[in-house]
Amino acid sequence: MSSRKYNSKKKILSGIISVHPHGFGFVNPALSQLNNSEITEIFIPAQDVNLAIDGDEVLVDHINNKKDKGWEGKVKKIVKRGRKSLVCQFLKYNRFNKPLFECQLLDDRIVLIDNKKLGKIVNQGDIYKIYINDWGKHKRDVLRAFYLGKY
Numbered sequence: 001m002s003s004r005k006y007n008s009k010k011k012i013l014s015g016i017i018s019v020h021p022h023g024f025g026f027v028n029p030a031l032s033q034l035n036n037s038e039i040t041e042i043f044i045p046a047q048d049v050n051l052a053i054d055g056d057e058v059l060v061d062h063i064n065n066k067k068d069k070g071w072e073g074k075v076k077k078i079v080k081r082g083r084k085s086l087v088c089q090f091l092k093y094n095r096f097n098k099p100l101f102e103c104q105l106l107d108d109r110i111v112l113i114d115n116k117k118l119g120k121i122v123n124q125g126d127i128y129k130i131y132i133n134d135w136g137k138h139k140r141d142v143l144r145a146f147y148l149g150k151y
Contacts, residue, residue: 012061013042014079019054021104022046027060027073039063039071048074051135053105055082081135086111086145090126101130101145111143 013029020026023046029039042060044052052058057080060073088101088111101111111130134144 017052017058042071042073050075085131
């Protein structure tokens with residue numbers, strides 16, 4: 001299957017990503033960046049979302065027109081997070097007695113809660129709203145957050 005490059009200068013576009021529960025996403029670039037281009041939406045395969053979550057402003061590069069499929073690209077960088085708080089489920093306590101949470105929106109990445117307000121009041125499966133203060137840079141990174149309250 002052949003593909004055609006969008007721009008020989010490796011144009012990078014920005015836009016807000018919408019991420020599907022299966023991990024892939026779509027970015028609609030701002031019209032001002034397109035210069036009469038036919039691009040209206042860029043598909044981002046799950047392996048190329050690069051830790052972006054729904055609502056993040058991202059930069060997209062490696063934009064190709066896949067014949068019969070449309071435009072496809074990769075998230076190069078997260079410019080701005082679209083949200084600061086998330087709803088997560090309590091998983092367990094780590095060996096240092098810190099509560100660990102997981103969140104489907106984060107592809108089940110582990111979240112470590114830093115503050116002591118939470119204490120030992122949580123039970124496995126409890127749902128909490130948390131504020132993310134360190135998103136990490138790699139998929140294996142543990143996110144750091146503060147507890148905001150039971151959801």
